[in-house]
Amino acid sequence: MAEARVNTERTAVRRRSAWLAALSAGGLAATLLVSGCDGEPARPPSAPGPVATPTPTTTANLRLPLNAYLPTPEEQATGEYLVYRVQQRCMRGFGFQYLPHLSSDYIKTTVATWREYESRRYGISERAIAAERGYHLDKAPGGTRAPQIATALSLPEREALSGRTADGRASSTPLRGRPVPRDGCAGQAVRTVYADGSESAQRGNDLVARLRHEAFERSRSDPRVAAVNRTWSACMRDKGFTYRDPDAALEDPRWDLRSARPSRAEIAVATADISCKLRVNLLGTNFAVEAEYENAVIKDHTPELEKARTRKAAESERLPGLMRRYDRAPSPL
Template sequence: MTAPRVYTERAAFRLRTAWLAVLSAAALATPFLVSACGGGPPGTPAVRPPVATPAPTTTVGLRLPLNVYLPTPGEQATGEYLVYRVQQHCMRGYGFRYLPHLSSDYIGTTVATWREYESRRYGISERTIAARRGYHLGEEPSGTRAPQVSTALSVPEREVLSGRAPDGRRMTTPVQDKDVPDGGCAGLAERTVHGDRTAKAQRGYDLVARLRGEAFDRSRSDPRVAAVNRKWSSCMRGKGFTYRDPDAAIEDPRWNLLSARPSRAEVAVATADIACKLRTNLLGVNFAVEAEYENAAIAAHPQELAEVRTHKAAGTERLPDLMRRYDRAPRPL
């Protein structure tokens, strides 16, 4: 049984920044060279439409081709907030005071976290962050309250939230003389905000996730990325630091990324890291290469992705009306 999502700004922050740990530990493994004439992993397109190489100073704001099939950070954060609001209103109908500290501030803090997520797609990319925090992640959003986790709820609260009895069976006994909806208040909230997502629609979203992962992985082994990594490494040696690529700098065992603040050495390396990225245009090259692989993936799945875009548009259109209906706390008990 899948546990229902339970609101907490801190949990949302940790969920998103957990990606960064995966990024530094595995997803950006050392690139290996492949043939420039259509070689590489099985299924790699022999011909990819070229993408103009930008010269960004940060990866924030860069939109990869497959992003059009995904919610924007603002839409994603708004959808999450509304799911929690609908849960809250539903639970109130059964006599439970649920998510007492939930506010629309959740949207802004979640978008801010997504901004940091985006800024580190190819390693750190923002000078001000590097100068202040080195490779450390940002602090948890200020103003958060103690999280309300499902294990802290009473058994009756968990039953209504999940729609399941402690033994896992579906709730059939009314609560407060009301039947519990299928999937509990969590299920009702998901359907209210995201609609009754069909298996076909879910397969479409899974396809987008798979194509994004494959394009990213293939771009890591592209010779253009390997070449710009070598230029970056040479630049770093000129500043007195020896690393094969940006991942090696992040993974330097001298850094304690769980500590309260970075060391001076970490800040010095992180600052040099970004300076060399800008000098070599590592960010722009990485983006252009990944975009080429994504364009090829889009060309290979036109019908499926067109359907995904239709479902996404329908979800986006629901948000304003849902905000008008649910952007408020239920009446007090």
């Protein structure tokens, strides 16, 4: 679900973890496996085929090949929102008020969070954002994800939500005169929104996330990426800044990414960073190289990915009807 669906595909970027943590409620699930799907041995990777190199001024509108096998940000956020709404109704049946401040604004803010994450796949890529915030994450999309956290619930509320008693056993007796659903209201909500159950869908999402990570990591060591990083570094030296690559600029220990506002020095480096990226076409080169590696892993995993695409299409078709049924708060207590 939402809380598990963003992974730090750029594990080498330690400083980026500060703002990636703020995204942990709104992106793609990832269990980074070293073997193939369902325990099969990992397949030897195919050689990447050439992809035309674009010249973008931002990565916000670029779509990598594996994106076709994942829900759109809007679909993902809508599904998450509906799960919360079904949980609300179920909890209301036990006499509990749950997520009292939840609204459909959740969809908009979650989409904004995901888009910010994607726009920084190769580091910051928005000139206006760099001039305003440096390397800082936007506070608006990264705001409060869930209006109520599980640890703030009473023991009966937790049992209704999780389907587990305080000692961890599955609920077997009625709660407030009502039987607790299997896996609680949380489990019932997932089964309602994702008709085929979350397990098979999660396997497909995990596969796509693993392949994305695999392709990304292979692209990082590609000579073309190394070459464009060196050209970018030379451009930065011409502007008075010494960094080996864009990650080093982001990781500069002078930046306090948890502070309310960036320093003038951070903004100066960030704006130079963007200028040099555009001058040497770092964004387009990174995208083309990664797309090549993604096409290669798609070729290696076509049957599994087509199953994921079919499942995604079925889920997408269900969303409008589910929104008509559940897009409102339950009656007050």
